[in-house]
Amino acid sequence: MNAFAKALHALPEGPYLLAVSGGRDSMALLHAFAEARPGALSAVATFDHGTGEAAAEAVELVVRECMGRGISVVAGRAPDRLGAPRAAESALREARWAFLRAVAEERRATIATAHTRDDQAETVAMRILRDASARGLAAMAWPSAGVVRPFLDIDREEVTRYALRVGIPFVDDPSNADPVYLRNRLRTDLLEAAERVRPGFRAALVTVGRRAAAWRAQLAELVDGLGARRTGDAVVVGAEALASLTPEGLAVVWPEVAGRAGFVLDRRGIERLASWTVRARPGQQIPLSGGVVAERTARTFVVRGAGRESGG
Numbered sequence: 001m002n003a004f005a006k007a008l009h010a011l012p013e014g015p016y017l018l019a020v021s022g023g024r025d026s027m028a029l030l031h032a033f034a035e036a037r038p039g040a041l042s043a044v045a046t047f048d049h050g051t052g053e054a055a056a057e058a059v060e061l062v063v064r065e066c067m068g069r070g071i072s073v074v075a076g077r078a079p080d081r082l083g084a085p086r087a088a089e090s091a092l093r094e095a096r097w098a099f100l101r102a103v104a105e106e107r108r109a110t111i112a113t114a115h116t117r118d119d120q121a122e123t124v125a126m127r128i129l130r131d132a133s134a135r136g137l138a139a140m141a142w143p144s145a146g147v148v149r150p151f152l153d154i155d156r157e158e159v160t161r162y163a164l165r166v167g168i169p170f171v172d173d174p175s176n177a178d179p180v181y182l183r184n185r186l187r188t189d190l191l192e193a194a195e196r197v198r199p200g201f202r203a204a205l206v207t208v209g210r211r212a213a214a215w216r217a218q219l220a221e222l223v224d225g226l227g228a229r230r231t232g233d234a235v236v237v238g239a240e241a242l243a244s245l246t247p248e249g250l251a252v253v254w255p256e257v258a259g260r261a262g263f264v265l266d267r268r269g270i271e272r273l274a275s276w277t278v279r280a281r282p283g284q285q286i287p288l289s290g291g292v293v294a295e296r297t298a299r300t301f302v303v304r305g306a307g308r309e310s311g312g
Contacts, residue, residue: 002162003158004028004150004151004162005035005036007150007153008032008036008037008150009036009037010150011040011112011148014037014039014040014041014042014110015041015042015107015108016033016041016042016110016111016112016148017042017043017044017100017103017107017110017111017112018030018033018041018043018045019046019047019100019111019112019114020046020062020114021046021062022046022057022058022061022062022170023058023170023171023172024163024168024170024172025114025115025116025151025156025159027062027065027163027169027170028159028168028170029112029113029114029150029151030044030062030065030071031163031168032162042072042107043071043072043073043103043107044062044066044071044072044074045073045075045076045099045100045103045111046059046062046073046075046076047059047075047076047095047099047100048075048076048077049078049095050077050078052173054171054172054173057171058171058173059075059077061169061171062075063075065169074103076099078095079095089181089182101146104146110146111146111147112147112148112149112150113149114149114159115140115149115151115152116152116154116155116159117151117153117154117206118155118156118202119140119156120140120152120205120206121191121202121205121206121209122186122187122191123139123140124139124205124208125186125190125191125205126182126186127139128205131267133255135212135219135255135256135259136212137209137212138212138213139212140152140209141206141209141210141212141213142213142216216256219253219256220256222256223237223253223257226241226253226257227241228256228257230260230261233261233262233304233305234261234302234303234304234305235257235258235260235261235263235302235303235304236300236301236302237257237300237301238299238300238301239296239297239300239301240299242277242301247274247275247278250273250274250277250278251270251274254270254273254277258292258303261303261304263290263303263305264290265288265289265292266289268289269288272286272288273286273288273294277296277301280301281296282296283297284296292304292305293305
């Protein structure tokens with residue numbers, strides 16, 4: 001059994017929705033999954049970013065391959081306003097994930113992506129450049145709800161060898177080399193240069209992500225011990241439990257607490273919230289970025305979206 005089959009057999013029972021772009025890595029995922037776990041495969045989802053002929057050709061390839069294998073396939077396309085040349089990476093990513101999650105919810109399936117160890121190294125590098133905390137540096141090593149990444153411990157070179165060995169068709173989209181996108185510049189310039197100067201640099205980035213994920217797991221256990229709980233679209237934690245923490249400790253704990261309701265706090269918001277928590281009195285509120293509001297009640301702190309009812 002090869003590394004790909006082993007990785008796929010290690011996944012829990014399905015059903016799975018494969019995110020397949022038509023590129024080499026995702027087409028390898030489609031081929032390997034169809035061979036190793038056909039019974040767990042619900043469907044394939046493919047998304048046209050609208051960035052040019054190659055993107056449309058890639059979707060056509062995915063659809064053709066799925067039809068030839070008798071696999072259900074769902075195709076989507078980014079709105080025209082996003083498909084202009086050199087569209088923002090974040091906008092295209094958000095559109096793709098909104099599509100994938102909608103299809104997965106409809107089919108009650110878990111999304112499986114073809115992200116590799118190299119993708120993880122690139123993501124960690126991007127997070128470092130953006131001055132991310134340890135929480136952010138975990139990147140894809142930290143589980144994402146409803147998503148699995150079976151190839152995350154496999155190098156991109158190994159995926160390439162596998163694709164060539166079994167003759168997997170794929171489309172090489174030129175946008176994947178366009179230097180306007182940060183990930184592409186990191187891959188072709190910074191990381192390649194760093195690897196030449198310091199062999200094993202990518203592996204070191206992966207290790208950073210793995211250690212950050214372990215730290216996040218320990219933090220999650222700590223927050224569990226504080227009694228944080230999700231109530232609808234809000235998250236509630238006891239005021240007494242937080243009283244023993246310093247502002248520095250609160251700055252570490254609050255992002256994990258808020259994240260349980262899907263809220264992402266920026267660095268300034270974290271600092272403001274940590275400082276406010278120490279002096280807050282029942283009935284007081286503090287607005288944070290993204291329409292998030294923190295409230296102090298008689299016995300709890302509640303973090304929720306603006307306009308929602310208090311959960312504590």
